[in-house]
Amino acid sequence: MRNPLYKRLPRELKKNIGKYLAMFLFLTVTIGFCSGYFIATGSLSERLASNYEQFKTEDGHFTLTAAIDDKIKDVFEKNDADVYELFYKDKTLANENVIRLYRPRKNVDLSEIYSGEMPQNDDEIVIDRLYARNNDITIGDKIKIEDTEFKVTGFFVVPDYTSLYKSNTDFMFDALTFSIAIVTDEGFDHLSDSGLKYNYAWMYRNRNLSENEKHEKSEDIVNQLSDEIEKNVTEYKEELFKAIVSGTASYDIKEPSVLTEYLPSESNSAINMATEDVGGDKIMVMWLLYITIAVIALATAITTKSTIEQEAAVIGTLRASGFKRSELVSHYLIIPLIETLLAAVCGNVIGYTFMNSFCASMYYGSYSFPLYQPNINAEAFLLTTLVPAGLVLLINFLMLTKLIALPPLQFLRRELKKNKKTRTVSLPFGGFTSRFRIRIILKNLQAYLVLIIGVFFANILLLFSFIWNPLLDNFRNVILDNQISEYQYLLKTPTETETDGAEKFAVYSLKNPKGEDITVYGISKDSGYVRNADFSDGKIYYSSAYADKYGTQTGDTVIFTEKFGNKEYRLNVDGIYDYPASLCVFMGIDEFRSRFDTDDDYFSGYFTNEKITDIDDMYIASVIAKSDLTSSADQLENSVGFVKLFVVFAIAVYILMIYILAKMITERNSRSISVLKILGYKNGEISSLYNFSTGIVVLIAMFISLPIISWLIRYVYYAMMLEYNGWMSFFIDPVIYPQIIAIGCGCFLAAYLLEMGRVRKIPMNEAIKDME
């Protein structure tokens, strides 16, 4: 015979339809979002993983100052790797955006058309889909590069630019002002060689090497390359010296090719950032799901416990009649379990039908992924169905087995607490109302603890979604307030200018102990741009961004190494210079020349507030302007737009938790409420006694949780930023706190009104009925 107690279930559902429906919808939407998310990220990850074989992703690339020679080629040959030409030209458009142009790719980092078609004619171009979207460029539009008007024939993706990093040392990719493009060979040749980079990609012949093997090989290659290039430079210097001594012309002596960039794919953010982001976010979403489920399971457990307390005598009778514990546990477990499973099924349907495309679109707004094709994902099913159901089962099972384990007699006597004699807390202070409310809080402490957990969780979501815009605005403002100059011109070779106020500086790139690229500036004497720093006696200053990121203090010494070599540089910290834009070190230009063994008149570029017009473009390596300093913040703002969704989610958590627990407290105290009505209390007064207690707890929870969460988010932020190149200072706008408190209070008010209705419905004979 089927357990007749199961016949209660539909009635229980009908009786508490509001509670179950709210929980069901919340779970369904959460699971739907997470399921869609896991399907989307699973499909994207699979697609990205297949890029390596299908689109022949490079194992690394390097850039030389001139075309490759045979000796360098031999280094790769010895290491079983093929080298392919992947030259590009960086061209600045009229709107200051930069387009990186490539020839059509045939052997490595193959391109895939996203929409449209590859260029056929010399004046046709394909560009990155995301850049096009961000700049409202459609197929058929024209882009003027130098004197040629290129017609956009399509949008494409390549595996070496799934995120548009202009330089690997950039803090953030930039799909707003930077794009890659492909033109025909003729189109490429037709453009001037300014911005031309002798870039080469290599691929190991064995495509099945492990990550470790690839890493070891790339280390070997860079060491051999450094040796080879050093040899070339020495030979060049010797030949040059001989020529000068012998008085012969030195024009025939070919300048050696020098390595300016060496980037194995494992360290290439443009290749890995998207994959890592997808993987990293997955963990975050997984935790979001599990915390939500755990909070819901706790709320369910508390409400079930309350039901058991109310039905204690019935349970005692059933146990005394021979019902087994397991039968009762399974009876009380079945609704939350079925609800979770049903929500999981509906959530997965939502996930597979449309939510996965929505989630994928969040990534397509930041990365240049190939065409999206959702795949069936067993892991998504496991993570969004079995794990949540298991979690609900576990939490409720633990609570139920502990509670139902009590002897039947205790149920019959309604003595469900371990300590039968609860010590009465003395409340000598406050008026009747305050003491009444405190008693309600003390009586329902467990339920309120779950509410506090819910508020804590909701506030994490709110704070996380609110901090970004002010943080990025603050970053932009701080950067612009502290920028050294309007423009920083980096030259390929020292060239003089007559520009008013232009000031020479030298620059060199080193690796810090964490392997991060650090810029070392040599600042001219009596600089008009880097003020408030005394560079006399070889004093060295670190930027505030560096000090903030690595906790460096005056008096410390940091050992840097060369980017492509092992030479060490010990640089003392004589002061911190207020420069939050980048991780860099400042020293006097003479100190710089002496430390890096350069000519006495060596310099690398100019600080200037005016545009330099008297130096030919071909001598300019790059120009850092305002937009370059703030581009990372702009891009990040574009990428974190989706976190605003968390606000909706947090509000739902707030209302749901307050609603479920306040309802439970009202129901648990229905007899007392009925007695109060008999005594002559008005509905409003009763509601203010019971529901206001919930409001007090919500407020207390908010005031306790906000400082803890702020600290927690600051900690996570710092840990997260340490993984990135560069630095962005943490900042919480104080305005956020009242906003969060207002949302919390608003949610409480909504739940308060609902509960007022419930209090109104409790009949006066409730008290009499129970005492019959």
Added chain:
Amino acid sequence: MQLKIENIHKSFGSGDSRTEVLKGISCTVDSGSICVLLGPSGSGKSTLLNIIGGIETADEGSISIGDDKIEGMSEKKLSLYRRKHLGYVFQAYNLVPDLTVKENIEVGAYLSDNPMNIDEILNLLGLWDHRNKMPNQLSGGQQQRTSIGRAVIKRPDILLCDEPTGALDYQTSKDILKLIEEVNRTCGNTVVMVTHNDALKHMADRVIRLRDGAVRSNKINEAKVAAADLDW
């Protein structure tokens, strides 16, 4: 089935506050008889009933129903013991609030491999017309009838009734007592009924009086009267 109670001792508390509630109770209740346990408040009658019911353990002594002894039984075995041998009726009815009258009785039937016919029980209890009502739609007497139905449908060897009329008015109490008597006659269960109403002794086959945890008298009632003829 015969119920045998041997030397039952039970104390509550410890040290100075230790109170001995049952001081070596021994008695036997014959199969199919009605036994009334009488005594003032605090005499230990409810504690004894609970020990018979296996929901409280004795410090010493044993309870046997037929060949089954509950001494030293695990909680799991005690559940099976209760399931197999016992039916419980409480003063407060303790019906499942979300189940109809019929379904509440089915809850008892579920516990038995060979339950009685539910329609017959409903008719016997006079609940046929109320079978689809919820407990909150019933009077106290109707609720108690339902709880008796729930207890007897599984054909328990022993029906334990803890003040079954304690919350009912005179006429309803008499109706319930008549019903218990009828159930005892029809189904042949042994009935052990705890009450403080002295008048109920007349409907019993055996009357056991307790005072201060000890048996003051244990008599067979030679002048048994029908429940319908009781008066108090």
